[in-house]
Amino acid sequence: MITLSSYLAISFALFVCGIAVMIARKNIIAILLGIELILNSAALNFAAYTRFVNHNLDGHIMSLFIIVIAAAEAAVGLAIVIRFFQIRESIHIDDATQLLQ
């Protein structure tokens, strides 16, 4: 039996995974993947709440916008990562140390 709480549990698990990835991984691409996990957990939440609790369109529209904007954000993020890679020849977050005091 799939209920609201199973969806919420899955999305919470996704959220925790995303945070864990961002803390544990040192690869910038992996960190971007972690951000996507978090955004998708939120989108899943919106869809699940709409399906089980209130049957209006608000949540679906939110999920759609999250998908679209996440794509835009990933595009800009990847462009910056490519630029960083061309200059430093590394995508390791520990190499981004020029601005530390």
Add this chain to the structure above:
Amino acid sequence: MALNYLASISRYVPELLSVVIMVGLIFIEACYDREEKKKPFFYLAAFFGLTFVFVNLAADLSKPATMIFTGSMTIDPFSTLSKMLMVLGTMGAIYLSKESKDIYDNLKSEFAIMAVGVMIGGMILASANNLLMVYIGIETLSILSYALASFKKNEERSSEAGLKYSLYGGISSGIMLFGMSHIFGVFGSIQFADIIAGLNGLSTAQLAVLLPSFIMFFAGIGYKIACVPFHMWAPDVYEGSPLPVTTFFSIVPKVAGLAILLRVTMTFFGQEGALQVTWVGALSVISALTMTVGNVSAIGQRSVKRMLAYSSISHAGMMMMGVVVINELGTRSILFYAITYLFMTLVAFYVTSFVADKYGNDHFERFSGLIKRYPLMAIMMTVVMFSLAGMPPLSGFVAKFNILGALLSEKHYMLALIAVLNSVVSLYYYMKIIRLMVLKDVESMEPIIGFGVMNQSIILVLTVPVLALGLFWSGIMRLTEGASIFLGP
């Protein structure tokens, strides 16, 4: 229905005009030759267009507050006034980018285009009235800002700044969305109006879900204001970005973030109860920490740009104290603070930028003996520094005084005390630059190209409000009088 949308659009002209300006600027830029350095029509169009938007907004001030597009946006005097501030800040940053050497010549027009885009995001955010508009506004603001931060694309520091900005930004907007999704789950609607209606009669279980969700929601807004737990990106990004971009970042996203923070606070936490107590408690701690961390970190800096970045964090903390008050007095004092802060920041960054262009860096020693070579500029910088520190009779003093008055009216004595102590601390690093300018000897007598007649007079014009608002502030206060948050008919 169609008529309804037409009525909405008639109140939405400034934003639409800004979009037209952005598209128009892209076309004008495309018409110029690649090699052509000076693009007179481009800047003419940019300044003319933005002035037109400003005039349009000013005409909107006297109209009654209303909700447009089926309640998803609010047009009230408060949002209009903060939009006017953003337009002024954008114009200031675009002029600086035109003059500054910190931005590559072939990218100058792109800066203006993207700055207008960020401004549109800020305008959406300032009048957002549902969760979706908040998200769209923050992302429009952020995504273009990431590109702006990594504007010097061949320089390591700049692309690192962009990288850090986009990673932190992605994380905080993800956390904000997760919080939003649970707020939506509890209230069943993304409209602020429906959420206010649902605020009465919440069960304990619902409150237990809501409190952490609101804290998560705050992460996204707090990241834009750069308040304390989410401020780690700010000094790095401000230092790595080119100076005009730093100027822009310390004005437009901050004003937009404060506007939405104020709206969210007044909307959701206007009624007394457990929610309000928690929110006010959290905000008081955060604003006090933001001020203190900003000020204490600013003390040890060698670079003036980094010092100004930290000081802008502490000013954001000061403005957040006006949010804690949750009444109209607080709203008005924040608007006044933002007006004065805009002019002070612009002058400080203009002078720093022209000095830094000459020497290639912006260390404090570069200001040595400025008064002997450019007395007018040194005096302007001194006025602005005194005003930033909050010395009477300058406008910075009146702004701080208003915030303190609002705090005391709601009996937040501890916060007021912290604010006063912080002003004393900030005096130290602002005075450091004045001491160098006045007492030290000149390093070299070579002229600074940036200080031409035109630029000097613009700096002079921008300093006049800093002086004038300190003496004749009642006029501006009257302007902010009607600018309370519109919660619904």
